[in-house]
Amino acid sequence: MCGPAPRWAAGNRRSMSTAVRVRYAPSPTGIPHVGNIRTALFNWLFARHMGGSFIVRIEDTDQARKVDGAVEAILESLAWLGIDWDEGPERDGCGERGAYGSYFQSRRKEEGLYDRYARQLVNGGHAYVCDCTTERLDSMREAQRAAGQPPGYDRRCRNLAAQARAAQAANGSPKVVRFKVPESGDTSFHDLIRDEVSFQNDLLDDFVLLKSDGFPTYHLANVVDDHLMEVTHVMRAEEWLSSTPRHVLLYDAFGWTPPLFAHLPMILGSDRSKLSKRHGATSLLEYRDEGFLPEAMLNFLALLGWSLDDKTEKFTSDELIKHFAIERIGKTGAIFNKEKLEWFNGVYVRQMPATGLARRMTPFLEGKGGLPADVSRPIDQAYLSRIVPLVQERVKRLDEAAELTGFFFSDGIAPQAADLVQKGMDGAATRGALEAALARMEALAAWDAPALEQALRALAGELQVKTGQLFGALRFAATGSKATPPLFDTLAVLGRERVLRRVRRAAQALAA
RNA sequence: GGCGCAUUGGUCUAGCGGCCCAGGACGCCUCCCUCUCAAGGAGGAGAUCACGGGUUCGAAUCCCGUAUGCGCUACCA
Structure with a gap:
């Protein structure tokens, strides 16, 4: 398990120093909520801005309220956001670092x-x-x-x-x-x-x-x-x-x-009272599990009670460190506004490299609550890499990934005739259009978006239907969804075989 | 109840005496773009700056009071 016991007060302790030393001193009574972590964040930003030290000290002096796993959850929350500490418990729970230990009050108590x-x-x-x-x-x-x-x-x-x-x-x-x-x-x-x-x-x-x-x-x-x-x-x-x-x-x-x-200032629940379980998801780790990105969370949290000016709102952690100042901290409690967090998250999702997004989305797709059980795991990364650019600007939270990309993986889509038929068309016309499209697509020399678009646009003209009608029917036939990324890109990524199979099935459904 | 802190649109905020009959962002609405959904662009609605007194030539900004909210009031942190 853990190595040898650490030696306290072992050296380079600079007394007479003017360096800033701040601490985050949580009590391990549960999983830290966003308010706790915001306090940690401000301390950390201040320490880093001033070139000082950031200390984590565990205030475990209440034996009755102590919760197992809480220390780990605290350290994990900090680590997830990229908040590092100079002194305190080691991340792995083994030992401590720093010359002022122990950083657990229960151990200090044992020393009398x-x-x-x-x-x-x-x-x-x-x-x-x-x-x-x-x-x-x-x-x-x-x-x-x-x-x-x-x-x-x-x-x-x-x-x-x-x-x-x-x-x-x-x-x-x-x-x-x-x-x-x-x-x-x-x-x-x-x-x-x-x-x-x-x-x-x-x-x-x-x-x-x-x-x-x-x-x-x-x-x-x-x-x-x-x-x-x-x-x-x-x-x-x-x-x-x-x-x-x-x-x-x-x-x-x-x-x-x-x-x-x-x-x-405190972070408040939607009713303006102190944050508690009554307010739903409040622990930082729950937000992680809902698919929020740490950089978005960090940015959002920093703006709850602190601001640089009247317009800047996007900050990397380095920028935050650079600009952070106690004088710019507000005095009034702030309600945690999840919608704005989601917007922030979308901003960060859109700006990250597609490869990074694919990597971050994978656990959400493969894990529970992800893709349907009939999709084999691990998922094909090469295929995913073609899908990601198509959904990148549509994803707000990573836990939406499965819903947005499910039809790329699973054939378990059941096109209902009623949804296939577009406004201004009837079942027969729709079936005819689908079958005509099928013929065109089968004849296509190259299966890519430009070729698909050229062929299908031309078809709409010949059929004398609006592009929206043809594309809408095809979209639903091929994906089982009314809202998808652009049709031709989607068809191209899905692949000829899968598309033809699905469209054929849809046409048959219309015949019944 | 007592004490403390706070009070700018639904929410996060800018504003530290004249540039503000109040700026930005989220959300909401409209339009544009468009094969859908997004994203993006352009507009819009929404604040008597909690209220009442002062101070000042002039107050969202300073002072006092009131109201409201929150916090604390444990051998909890």
């Missing part, structure tokens, strides 16, 4: 790290041990709510007399460590996106730093790790804005200089 810092705060008079039960806490909050008071810890354990403290230490009950929030004054900080933000301390309660299971809370772990990892900018979603004063207070208590903060 948070315990040490929590104790330092207790010893310094900035925190205290609390053994209030959850039952008591719950009823306290209930009473507060009933009385119209803001809910919050009532600080019962904050100022225990020496004797009571000793008794508490001896009683063996579960204990947490709480931070002593100043009872007066304000805590304010400068946010790179929202300017000055200020909170009254007396509205903050004594939040927990260390849980009774020994794990740190987000507040403690995040502050300790950002400091130890020398993180310079904390760029995270706006939902964290309200807890930032707690973090600032913690930095103060430790005597550390806080990083710079930038609270990103």
Whole structure:
């Protein structure tokens, strides 16, 4: 499985550096959704723009909410978009890289790290041990709510007399460590996106730093790790804005200089609320499976909350890196607009080389939900390479490939007489036209688009039907579809044998 | 309820005091191209810049209030 255990703090750790260091700090509680990944993207763009470091740190401090496979899904999501990281878990899940590890908070916890810092705060008079039960806490909050008071810890354990403290230490009950929030004054900080933000301390309660299971809370772990990892900018979603004063207070208590903060606008569901399962497909990997291209997704995501100017909207990742600036990040939440994503995807599909498109389409054609079962796999790549140019400007998502190209592969098309007959014609006329076309096509010396077009256009004239009528009937006879790529190209790629067989069958259907 | 943040067409956005009775894009509609569908081209509908007060010669842009939305208010992150 994995090789030897990594050695932490092994070297070239540049302290005294002014280089930018940012981090993406997801908690492995599920498959990351587009909002999570957008946060990662902004951090990455900023790091790369500034020539700094991008760190991935796994905040797995909640044992109850931990989900198997989540770390892999996070790393896979980043990798899919081409977001690379300088420090953090290795992509294959084996080991980690970077001189500030571990990058898993659960491992840092095992080393006693948070315990040490929590104790330092207790010893310094900035925190205290609390053994209030959850039952008591719950009823306290209930009473507060009933009385119209803001809910919050009532600080019962904050100022225990020496004797009571000793008794508490001896009683063996579960204990947490709480931070002593100043009872007066304000805590304010400068946010790179929202300017000055200020909170009254007396509205903050004594939040927990260390849980009774020994794990740190987000507040403690995040502050300790950002400091130890020398993180310079904390760029995270706006939902964290309200807890930032707690973090600032913690930095103060430790005597550390806080990083710079930038609270990103959130990505919202169609009802403008925080993204959740209720909003349908929200995980990044689902979009991948629906046939969106990573470069289109990256481009689209970057524009959700950031813009360069009033017109530029197409960016490669290098261009994004080149232009990205925190000052150009917006303040308001953005609804994830799938239709625009689909448009973007179409743009990228059209501009890529046909060979690349063929390669990317193949798994969607061969996989489930792809071509009908009667089509043998693997599919003929040479044949595919002739089809792709015909559908390239018609594909929006790769998962439409099978629907668009199915008739090229499968004979399982059943032309209904009613669909064969074009406007202004009847069954007999249609059958006659099809049979005449059959004769012309059989006589063709060369089976290619120009020859087909020349012969069939001439035929329409002779038959005194509109080209649209003849071509429409032929299209349906040969493909079983009313909407296809240009007829002659399509017939040419399908091949003489297949076309004649299908058209013959259609003519017979009309006779019945 | 309290606190915080936000508020430009359905959606993403430009705008950081006069160039804006508001520009671009997606979507929608019409037309052109055309063998269908796309793609492409040309037009169009759609915003009293949330509302009300100020400040200013002048406000989408600054200030205050209100409303609305969202976020936070856990031994979750």
